Amino acid sequence: MLSRVADNLYWMSRYLERAENTARQLDVTMTQMLDSGEATPNIRWNRLVDCLAVPSPFEWTGDVEEAARGLIFDRDNPASITYCATSARENAGQVREEISTEQWQRLNRLYHHMHSPLAQEQFSNSVGEFLSTVIDGIHLFKGVTDTTMIHGLGWQFIRLGRYLERAYATATLLEVFVKQAESDHDARRAGYTFLDQVGLLRCCTAFEAYCQFYTAEVTTERILEFLLLNSQFPHAILYSVDSTLQAIDAIQQASNRRPSDELKASVGRLQAMLSYTTIQEIYAGSAGQFLNSIRRECIRIHEQIFRHFVNYSIQAALGG
Amino acid sequence: MCAAPSAELETLFGDYVLDGAYDEMRTRDGSLREEYASLAEMLASLPPAELRRRKQAADLSFLTQGITFTVYGREEGTERIFPYDLVPRLITGAEWTKIEHGLTQRITALNEFLIDVYSEARILNDGIVPRELVYTCKHYRRQMRGFRVPRNLYISIIGSDLLRLSSGEFVVLEDNLRVPSGVSYMLSNRRVTKRVFPELFHNYGVRPIEHYPQLLLATLRSVAPEGRPDPKIVLLTPGVFNSAYFEHAFLARQMGIDLVEGRDLVTHDNVVYMRTTDGLKRVDVIYRRVDDDFSDPQTFRSDSILGCAGLFSAYRAGNVTVTNAFGTGLADDKAVYAYVPQIIRYYLDQDPILPNVETFVLTDDKQRDHVLANLDKLVVKAVGESGGYGMLIGPQSSSVERATFADQIRANPRNYIAQPTLDFSRSPCLIGDRLEARHVDLRPYILFGDKVSIVPGGLTRVALQKGSLVVNSSQGGGSKDTWVLD
Numbered sequence: 001m002l003s004r005v006a007d008n009l010y011w012m013s014r015y016l017e018r019a020e021n022t023a024r025q026l027d028v029t030m031t032q033m034l035d036s037g038e039a040t041p042n043i044r045w046n047r048l049v050d051c052l053a054v055p056s057p058f059e060w061t062g063d064v065e066e067a068a069r070g071l072i073f074d075r076d077n078p079a080s081i082t083y084c085a086t087s088a089r090e091n092a093g094q095v096r097e098e099i100s101t102e103q104w105q106r107l108n109r110l111y112h113h114m115h116s117p118l119a120q121e122q123f124s125n126s127v128g129e130f131l132s133t134v135i136d137g138i139h140l141f142k143g144v145t146d147t148t149m150i151h152g153l154g155w156q157f158i159r160l161g162r163y164l165e166r167a168y169a170t171a172t173l174l175e176v177f178v179k180q181a182e183s184d185h186d187a188r189r190a191g192y193t194f195l196d197q198v199g200l201l202r203c204c205t206a207f208e209a210y211c212q213f214y215t216a217e218v219t220t221e222r223i224l225e226f227l228l229l230n231s232q233f234p235h236a237i238l239y240s241v242d243s244t245l246q247a248i249d250a251i252q253q254a255s256n257r258r259p260s261d262e263l264k265a266s267v268g269r270l271q272a273m274l275s276y277t278t279i280q281e282i283y284a285g286s287a288g289q290f291l292n293s294i295r296r297e298c299i300r301i302h303e304q305i306f307r308h309f310v311n312y313s314i315q316a317a318l319g320g
Numbered sequence: 321m322c323a324a325p326s327a328e329l330e331t332l333f334g335d336y337v338l339d340g341a342y343d344e345m346r347t348r349d350g351s352l353r354e355e356y357a358s359l360a361e362m363l364a365s366l367p368p369a370e371l372r373r374r375k376q377a378a379d380l381s382f383l384t385q386g387i388t389f390t391v392y393g394r395e396e397g398t399e400r401i402f403p404y405d406l407v408p409r410l411i412t413g414a415e416w417t418k419i420e421h422g423l424t425q426r427i428t429a430l431n432e433f434l435i436d437v438y439s440e441a442r443i444l445n446d447g448i449v450p451r452e453l454v455y456t457c458k459h460y461r462r463q464m465r466g467f468r469v470p471r472n473l474y475i476s477i478i479g480s481d482l483l484r485l486s487s488g489e490f491v492v493l494e495d496n497l498r499v500p501s502g503v504s505y506m507l508s509n510r511r512v513t514k515r516v517f518p519e520l521f522h523n524y525g526v527r528p529i530e531h532y533p534q535l536l537l538a539t540l541r542s543v544a545p546e547g548r549p550d551p552k553i554v555l556l557t558p559g560v561f562n563s564a565y566f567e568h569a570f571l572a573r574q575m576g577i578d579l580v581e582g583r584d585l586v587t588h589d590n591v592v593y594m595r596t597t598d599g600l601k602r603v604d605v606i607y608r609r610v611d612d613d614f615s616d617p618q619t620f621r622s623d624s625i626l627g628c629a630g631l632f633s634a635y636r637a638g639n640v641t642v643t644n645a646f647g648t649g650l651a652d653d654k655a656v657y658a659y660v661p662q663i664i665r666y667y668l669d670q671d672p673i674l675p676n677v678e679t680f681v682l683t684d685d686k687q688r689d690h691v692l693a694n695l696d697k698l699v700v701k702a703v704g705e706s707g708g709y710g711m712l713i714g715p716q717s718s719s720v721e722r723a724t725f726a727d728q729i730r731a732n733p734r735n736y737i738a739q740p741t742l743d744f745s746r747s748p749c750l751i752g753d754r755l756e757a758r759h760v761d762l763r764p765y766i767l768f769g770d771k772v773s774i775v776p777g778g779l780t781r782v783a784l785q786k787g788s789l790v791v792n793s794s795q796g797g798g799s800k801d802t803w804v805l806d
């Protein structure tokens with residue numbers, strides 16, 4: 001597969017995952033803002049911005065709707081959902097022959113939806129419902145990707161982008177959550193409010209799955225265990241890392257070149273970190289640092305993917 | 321023997337005007353040409369609603385196949401289909417035989433011309449074609465001098481445009497030796513017509529064309545460099561923003577070859593490679609759909625981002641075959657076109673089977689004076705343009721337009737030629753519920769590998785706007801399926 005094509009598919013996938021994650025976290029945050037709790041809307045907004053790793057500036061002006069509008073519709077801000085949808089579509093547009101007609105149509109529909117007057121209307125009526133339509137649109141795209149695309153190299157690069165983005169984003173979300181708790185002694189003593197905990201689970205579409213796995217009793221420790229170490233739940237970090245490794249293995253197997261040792265080592269290391277540890281061990285050290293190291297590994301893996309599949313030097317490639 | 325049309329068909333024809341122009345379907349007195357009898361009967365037998373339904377089905381088919389124009393702004397992604405008329409255009413076996421022979425002769429001669437001009441230039445030394453004409457041609461490429469192209473083939477993929485005159489005779493209007501397009505429409509039109517009028521295919525023996533991609537692939541393989549038994553063949557496209565991009569993607573897919581852009585290619589030690597997730601892969605044959613000018617910033621336009629630096633050097637080193645070769649634009653320059661009959665005679669010692677259209681070369685004083693005095697009757701074209709741009713159609717022009725062109729001609733006579741306005745043939749097209757006459761041309765697609773092969777028929781382009789003589793897609797043109805009958 002042409003490196004450029006793999007690059008486009010990978011980024012298309014990452015942008016869509018990012019858009020979905022942003023939509024979901026925004027939805028949860030806005031619901032939480034409706035409740036008067038300890039956290040003021042200001043604090044909630046800043047927390048959201050941290051969880052999404054949004055580069056400044058994204059100032060809080062006091063107006064919830066204005067802030068949400070920016071995060072959803074601002075075409076020039078790389079953190080906005082519209083920017084992500086647009087970028088995903090642009091990437092897809094470069095590789096039309098690689099994706100099916102249905103995939104393109106779904107993406108196109110999502111893009112046009114974000115830019116339509118109807119979207120503005122829906123947003124004004126109910127932000128939650130509007131965000132649902134966005135998430136639905138992305139789900140539909142993922143659905144047709146799995147059913148109408150050959151599960152070859154292109155599909156593997158799409159998976160790679162999705163799960164690496166997910167691992168990183170989930171680690172970021174959890175790191176903010178954990179660090180905030182570690183620094184806020186009152187909160188730790190009082191325990192998290194139930195809404196904060198449920199909110200966190202909902203950000204990862206994990207509430208019901210969690211209840212199935214553990215019962216409806218929600219504890220912070222179990223939440224972290226579930227979202228970090230569960231190998232069967234698709235939004236858990238271990239699951240995401242496993243899927244990342246599977247995609248990389250599949251891509252390497254289709255290749256005649258020697259696989260990249262450093263890439264194999266990085267992903268293997270990350271997978272081992274998560275497979276062979278327990279939540280108690282994590283808590284014995286610093287959960288925040290643990291999550292931070294996961295994020296750093298994800299970044300390293302991304303760079304290595306590029307160095308090996310896309311950006312390799314000609315000398316290295318010809319030298320063997 | 322020609323049959324008189326039935327009453328239903330008369331209704332369908334409505335106010336159809338038969339005049340001096342050759343009508344593809346009917347003779348001047350209104351009788352149907354023999355080969356059209358079955359088709360006409362079928363058309364007449366269908367109620368208007370059914371015809372409309374079939375037309376809609378055809379349009380939908382084009383959309384779902386993705387053979388479209390895309391308007392790609394930052395905000396849009398609207399796709400339009402290239403207008404298709406469902407009434408096929410028929411050519412008899414006998415007519416086709418002559419076209420085939422004529423084009424084979426022509427292409428062979430043009431290839432010889434290119435070989436000659438870029439080496440010994442005998443034809444110039446013998447004064448058959450004016451030297452200045454060749455060396456002032458924008459598309460003449462000095463860089464090709466003295467280079468022996470693979471298999472002695474400058475041109476492998478050609479599209480020549482033919483017109484039918486009132487006598488019924490076909491003439492060649494122009495040759496396209498650089499990046500002729502439209503093949504994807506030819507193939508889609510056939511696919512769609514089979515769905516729209518399956519019954520007709522039983523009645524007629526229509527020569528198949530679906531093997532074009534296989535023929536093209538074989539042609540590309542045949543020009544691979546020596547010693548490359550399993551050559552890597554790629555199609556080089558300018559990318560998604562090029563209006564013919566869908567054709568590039570379509571052909572690459574049909575042939576099972578990689579579709580690459582300049583940025584996917586790198587050269588090293590005069591070998592071309594493509595950058596893949598599996599490392600660098602050597603490229604042996606490039607089917608080039610990028611103009612000479614943009615192909616290699618080291619050799620041609622340095623501001624081009626569509627090409628690959630070092631491509632031309634690798635080509636001259638014989639490590640990669642690029643087809644069509646560089647510099648072929650010399651032979652499809654419209655002023656050089658005027659000399660093609662002499663070119664055929666010079667290299668093949670034969671008279672041209674297919675005539676040229678009378679052409680005035682404006683670097684000649686006498687011819688230029690005549691043209692300037694008769695602009696309102698003539699068609700003036702810029703020599704290096706395509707797509708119907710840079711053209712003046714005398715009888716349809718305003719005096720301001722003519723004055724502007726006159727100035728341009730005087731300022732740069734080398735850049736223009738003039739031809740008589742031809743009343744070329746018309747074909748019935750379904751406009752609403754009626755058949756109306758529209759001008760059509762014919763572009764057969766010619767491949768030159770081990771030998772010249774021409775897929776039967778080609779693209780019949782239609783000037784869809786009433787009274788228009790311009791068939792190009794970018795200017796309101798459309799197309800028809802073309803049937804060569806057994």
